[in-house]
Amino acid sequence: GENVEQHPSTLSVQEGDSAVIKCTYSDSASNYFPWYKQELGKRPQLIIDIRSNVGEKKDQRIAVTLNKTAKHFSLHITETQPEDSAVYFCAKLAGGSQGNLIFGKGTKLSVKP
């Protein structure tokens, strides 16, 4: 079945440094790739998404890049702050679906002050 691989599983950075999380996928039919942030015990919240017709999207300190040829997409967080600490999930729209999201296994990001 369709799968999304996400790396690393844990990431620890110093406040102010950048963090990069990478995901790869197998199905080429996907055209929508969201990223969700989940704080402990809370709901996943969309932080940024990208569609297959663009290669990069930026929103303040957060950016996402997409390489459809290589089937990978990445989340970049610059100038990290302690409140960025959370689990980040990449996801993709299942091919040919009504919007079912397939999630990666998550990256636990810790930003040390």
Place this chain on the structure above:
Amino acid sequence: EPEVTQTPSHQVTQMGQEVILRCVPISNHLYFYWYRQILGQKVEFLVSFYNNEISEKSEIFDDQFSVERPDGSNFTLKIRSTKLEDSAMYFCASRADGQGAKTQYFGPGTRLLVL
């Protein structure tokens, strides 16, 4: 800003019992989803619902599971005879209709514990 709501926030039940998890999607949304997340693991798709019927379901969504939209606002997930391995956080999500409307908004979840 409108949000998806879910009740209860926590549910403890005995193995073999039936549970019903409730969700109120965002009011003008037409696509509804249930996902589950076993503690420490990734979010997994269970079922999608559109136009009063199931549009897709995963292998997890077996005969023990059912969904219903009993009225114009609620969307429920029923587990007929719970098993220990059903213990998880269950998230409801909804999204608007339209080609460009791909964002799914998640509810706060119901933490289900089966003893």
